[in-house]
Amino acid sequence: MCMIILENVTKIYEASNGSVTAVDNVSLQIKEGEIFGIIGYSGAGKSSLIRLLNGLEKPTNGKVIVAGRDIANIKGKELRKARQEIGMIFQHFNLLWSRTVRENIAFPLEIAGVPKEQRKKRVDELIQLVGLQGREDAYPSQLSGGQKQRVGIARALANNPKVLLCDEATSALDPQTTDSILELLVDINKRLGLTIVLITHEMHVIRKICDRVAVMENGKIVEQGEVLQVFRQPKQAITKRFVQQVVEPEETKETITHLLDKYPNGMVVQLTFVGEAAEQPLIANVVRQFQVDANILQGKISQTHQGSYGVLFVHIDGEKEEVARAIDYIRNQQVAVEVMTNAR
């Protein structure tokens, strides 16, 4: 079942100095219970897109269906009701500084008209869920960034929403805190079966928790698919750049050129492993079965939400024919092989 359906959605802002097409004819389907990531650089239109999902923006054109509701065409009380089923968290947390942790989490419950006794019970549950025990009576100004985002998450979950929208929810956090928040999101997704849509400009975030990803550029979705699939075969230039953010250390390009100079004989190949292939003793098998030497020059294996993903740079040396056969063998093991040449 699809939790979110976008059909030919366009959002145009009219500004004094002309109009801006922030979302350009986007169609998307997001399944119930999945973690769907949208990645793009700043100004790509990600925030505009996610804000269409809870009616904070109205589309200029197209259809927006969330949890069976036609978000673009409802207003007033009906829209407010629908929003209670769509939680949202923000880059800058957007907590009420005048309220304590407990009171902040209770706010959406007050909006929904939950009686006081039940409110208290629910807030206690949520505090447990996000791990904020002991900080209930603190004010936001007394919390760290990660704790503030936990309050944001608890608040977003208060009314048992079907969908959680995350607008750059980890972009203001340091890497370690980012990871702990991402883990919390995965945990919530598993435990509550919540559908999560998150937007980010960091591939790391997509890699860590998303099932599927869409790449956004100039208001358009230029590529989308399973995260592993996109990692394995990025098609668009922009996607390749995002994938490189994660799999290739910054200096790789230079290192490779350097290696090619250093090993004029044989071949330097880039092997891309996905899923199970990453766990096989591939290099050992190659050396055993073929008359070649294989030397691992550099490598990195990343864990994604769906399995491991790795890149190895290997120098294979030997008779030309034998090297070619070894490479064929590797290809047959569901491993993508790219022969590096100095031309690049």
Added chain:
Amino acid sequence: MLANLLPNVEWDMIWAATVETLYMTGIAVVATFILGTILGLLLFLTSKGNLWENRLANMIIAAVVNIFRSIPFIILIILLIPLTKWMVGTMLGANAALPALIIGAAPFYARMVEIALREIDKGVIEAAKAMGASTATIIWKVLLPESLPALVSGITVTAIALVGYTAMAGVVGAGGLGNLAYLEGFQRNHNDVTFVATVLVLIIVFVIQFIGDFVTSKIDKR
């Protein structure tokens, strides 16, 4: 001893005048707070990008606020004589000062309210909307509580200005310490009366400032 130093001071008159000043200031502060907050909210809500965005309404309210804010208080009192006579029935006494005090101070305070509301992080209002809050909920549970310290420090400044206004109103017959200082002190050349009235006005101002600062610091959790 005191009687020698201040030969012309009649303490029951002083006391009565102090009570009148406190009465005028108190009522005017409460009314200004309410009226100014409503005007400030309207100014904020009708401005660009906000909940009730409406250029025409915003222009009209802003014009009214600016006009009344710009009229010198002493002229405002004179301009308001017909209204005051119609409302209060007289131009004498503490109640007669109230219309001018409130109409003079409310626009002044409304601007402070608007500025305080503009200081609120837009993201917080957006978060409330995303939670399904109605406009009334946003006003009562987001806008007012989040800007409360600024609203309180604003009303403190306004209250102090109002004490000054009551003195001015006193000169034209409204009673209070200003009236006393003018009639009993200045016109009869009793400098000791003027001196005591001045000291009392200063004490009132200091007490207001102290209470205002104290409350502001207590409620500010930022």
